[in-house]
Amino acid sequence: MSDQAVSRELFDQVMVPNYAPGKVIPVRGQGARVWDQQDKEYIDFAGGIAVSALGHTHPALVQALTEQAGKLWHLSNVFTNEPALRLAKKLVDATFAERVFFANSGGEANEAAFKLARRYAWDHFGPDKHEIISFKDSFHGRTLFTVTVGGQAKYTEGFEPVPGGIHHAQYNDIESLRALISDKTCAVVLEPIQGEGGIHPADHGFLSEVRALCDQHKALLVFDEIQTGVGRTGSLYAYMNSGVVPDILTTAKALGGGFPIGAMLATEQVAKSLAVGTHGSTYGGNPLGCHVAEVLLDIVDTPEVLNGVREKSQRLKAGLQALNSQYGVFDDIRGEGLLIGCEVNETFKGKARLFLGAALEQGLMVLVAGPDVVRFAPSLIIPDEDIDEGLKRFGKSIEAVLAQ
Numbered sequence: 001m002s003d004q005a006v007s008r009e010l011f012d013q014v015m016v017p018n019y020a021p022g023k024v025i026p027v028r029g030q031g032a033r034v035w036d037q038q039d040k041e042y043i044d045f046a047g048g049i050a051v052s053a054l055g056h057t058h059p060a061l062v063q064a065l066t067e068q069a070g071k072l073w074h075l076s077n078v079f080t081n082e083p084a085l086r087l088a089k090k091l092v093d094a095t096f097a098e099r100v101f102f103a104n105s106g107g108e109a110n111e112a113a114f115k116l117a118r119r120y121a122w123d124h125f126g127p128d129k130h131e132i133i134s135f136k137d138s139f140h141g142r143t144l145f146t147v148t149v150g151g152q153a154k155y156t157e158g159f160e161p162v163p164g165g166i167h168h169a170q171y172n173d174i175e176s177l178r179a180l181i182s183d184k185t186c187a188v189v190l191e192p193i194q195g196e197g198g199i200h201p202a203d204h205g206f207l208s209e210v211r212a213l214c215d216q217h218k219a220l221l222v223f224d225e226i227q228t229g230v231g232r233t234g235s236l237y238a239y240m241n242s243g244v245v246p247d248i249l250t251t252a253k254a255l256g257g258g259f260p261i262g263a264m265l266a267t268e269q270v271a272k273s274l275a276v277g278t279h280g281s282t283y284g285g286n287p288l289g290c291h292v293a294e295v296l297l298d299i300v301d302t303p304e305v306l307n308g309v310r311e312k313s314q315r316l317k318a319g320l321q322a323l324n325s326q327y328g329v330f331d332d333i334r335g336e337g338l339l340i341g342c343e344v345n346e347t348f349k350g351k352a353r354l355f356l357g358a359a360l361e362q363g364l365m366v367l368v369a370g371p372d373v374v375r376f377a378p379s380l381i382i383p384d385e386d387i388d389e390g391l392k393r394f395g396k397s398i399e400a401v402l403a404q
């Protein structure tokens with residue numbers, strides 16, 4: 001089969017139907033632009049769902065990947081390797097954490113975090129302390145444990161029986177957490193900004209009250225920063241904006257800039273509970289992914305890039321607000337840094353996807369976050385010209401939706 005024969009129709013013939021990909025097939029990318037099979041160009045405001053932190057084919061990442069590809073790909077954790085140790089050292093130096101576990105995805109990083117929380121409680125307090133509390137509308141991954149901790153029933157429906165001992169409180173509502181938390185709680189899990197759930201930031205006051213309740217009940221606080229981490233909000237991790245420090249933090253998505261890698265960060269005291277043999281991964285911490293991630297981290301964790309995220313955030317938000325004063329299709333424009341959500345008004349309720357389809361026609365990639373929110377998660381270093389051009393195309397997309 002030649003490349004020419006590969007069409008979107010083939011997807012429906014050979015793939016499990018769990019995705020509904022767009023009509024076109026992108027074939028190459030550079031910076032914040034992507035081209036499809038017909039060489040049509042798109043501005044990428046989606047960033048591969050907050051993954052492509054340095055855009056597409058960033059020269060430093062291409063160099064890191066090819067350099068490592070010529071050296072050593074894989075050993076398994078029977079041996080350690082230099083890139084993994086260097087990356088772990090950088091993550092420890094840059095955050096509250098003292099220990100790192102590497103995985104290959106966000107879901108796996110969370111799986112490790114939830115298992116560690118259970119094991120830590122089991123070690124120190126016995127088997128009764130196993131309950132996990134998370135929040136409605138949260139998203140933590142697609143493994144059976146992580147969809148169960150996630151607060152969206154549609155993702156567990158039909159997959160029961162699910163793991164037990166998991167409860168869901170109302171986000172940004174401390175009383176609802178107070179009603180559920182007890183000495184049986186081993187961990188409280190939350191996203192500092194709910195991403196998939198519609199770009200809902202946590203109030204900083206709420207986060208400090210959650211921290212206090214966790215301390216009172218000797219429960220660990222787990223921050224899922226898989227979407228908010230690695231510079232997305234203008235700080236290396238979103239917890240740094242709030243001053244509330246977790247015991248465990250998970251990071252993935254942007255960490256590899258498109259190379260699959262995830263990590264769980266923890267304090268030394270907590271990490272001790274994952275003793276030899278308790279958990280593992282064949283590919284976790286492989287030299288290819290770790291070398292890409294260490295180079296990416298060196299670039300992102302600089303005032304230049306992080307301040308740039310804040311400036312670009314203002315530019316993008318201002319542009320979206322200007323479009324909205326013209327067209328009035330959104331009730332709310334929110335988010336931090338380059339994780340921005342536009343909640344559609346009553347007329348378009350449940351139909352945020354219309355804007356995604358219209359944008360694609362206009363040469364623009366955007367995302368949705370649930371049925372009511374159009375989401376933007378572009379490259380952290382997207383050029384200002386591309387923001388402006390993307391906004392222009394988004395304006396045309398809104399016009400097209402209104403004309404339907």
Ligand SMILES: *Cc1c(COP(=O)(O)O)cnc(C)c1O
Binds near residue numbers: 142226
């Ligand atoms: C994407 C995401 C995950 C899952 O990550 P995968 O790499 O898809 O397994 C978990 N938590 C949050 C907050 C996410 O945004």
